[in-house]
Amino acid sequence: MSKTNAIQIRMGGYGPASTCFSKALVFIGDRLKAEFGDQVDIKYVWNIMEFGYRSEDILWLVESGVLSLGYQSSSYLTDRVPELGFVDLPFLFSSKDQARGAMDGALGSTLAQKIEDRVGYRIVGWLENGFRHISNRVRPVRSPQDLAGMTIRVLPSDVQVRTFELLGAQPLRWDLTEALAAIVAGKIDAQENPLANTVTYGAHKYHPFHTLTGHFYISRPIFICRAQFDSWPKPLQEAMRRAATDAVVFQRALAIEEELEARRAIDAEGCTVEELTLDEHxxxxxxxxxxxxxAEKAYGVSMLRSIRR
Structure with a gap:
């Protein structure tokens, strides 16, 4: 089959090619090329922000078919899929194993179906964004009182806004693009992210204070333009699902090492890292x-109790 007749699969994200998320895309692409050869034409756009887009634009770029496949933190979809607010709840999971099991099991399947019911995607897996921590430019944080009055960027989720209001901060529902510019300009006090994201986007160069709160565990669904996916031959659809499943395992393993490397980078920058005691947590x-x-009113007692320790 010639390149002109090959099925075009364009994968995109919003980070450098070196991140575990970009490497997961390559994992999927390599698997498909090995199985289908010149029947598929795989292309990548590592970071849409380098082309003038906001990080949240990955959502419509895939839904409209400009890109075939992308990933984004599930919080960005909570306005359209309110049930996703459940996995934005603070301190919902006590460990990565618990969180991964939930997202790979009934909870992940239920949420994937909710997304597909409302958005023009097929969901083929859940990448791990991981536990999120706080960094800031003002002072060490070891208690909610230390956050009093701080402005902090949060993901576009009402649940996350409510969380930081209760913690005493002033949450700002901003896209990543806005947040990065504000951090560099010193116009915002704090941000919250997994350590790897904090380092990837350079926030540790402006924020000397870091606290390992682990307040949210966030996943990034792998979503595919439904119109494109449904038009593919069945063997390609099935191969994509298998490749994505294996890519999730691959990415999560890389994420562990990324987190360790990020901690080393934060230490090397001369930042302080607060590790909370059990009582402080x-x-x-x-x-x-x-x-x-x-949450019990919004999502039901049984759903909450099935997850919480």
């Missing part, structure tokens, strides 16, 4: 405890 959980009552 419990203070953060208590501060957001009203959200449990709200």
């Amino acid at each position: 419990a203070n953060f959980e208590r501060a957001v405890s009203p959200m449990l009552v709200e």
Whole structure:
């Protein structure tokens, strides 16, 4: 089959080619090329922000078919799929194993179906963005009181806004593009991200104070333009699903090493890293405890109890 007749599969993201997310895309592409050869034509756009897009634009770029496949933190879809707010709840998971099991199991399947019911995607897996921590330019943070009055960028999720309101900060629902510019300009006090993201986007060069709160665990669905996916031959659809499943395992392993490398980079920058005691961590959980009552009303008691320890 000639290149002109090959099925075009364009994969995109919003980070450098060196990240575990970009490498997961390559994993998928290599698997498909090995199986289908010149029947497919794979292309990559590592970072759409380098072309003037906002990070959130990956959503419509894939839904409209400009890109075939992308990833994005699930929080960006909560306005269209309110059920995704459940996995934005603070301190929902106590370990990576618990979180991964939930996202690979019934919870992940339910949320994938909710997305497909409302958005023009096929969901083929959940990449790990991981546990998120706080960095800031003002002072060390070891208690919710230390966050009082700080402006902090959060993902576009009402649940995350509510979380940081309860913690005493002033949350700003900003796209990553806005947040990065504000951090460099010193116009925002704090941000929250996995350590790897904090380093990838350079926030540690402007924020000397870091606290390992682990307040949210966020996943990034791998989503495919439904119109394109559904038009593919069945063997290609099935191969894509298998490749994505294996890419998730591959990416999560890389993410562990990325986190260790990020911690080394933060230390090398001369930043302070606060590791909370159990009692200090419990203070953060208590501060957001009203959200449990709200969550039971919003999502149901059984759903919450099936996840929480």
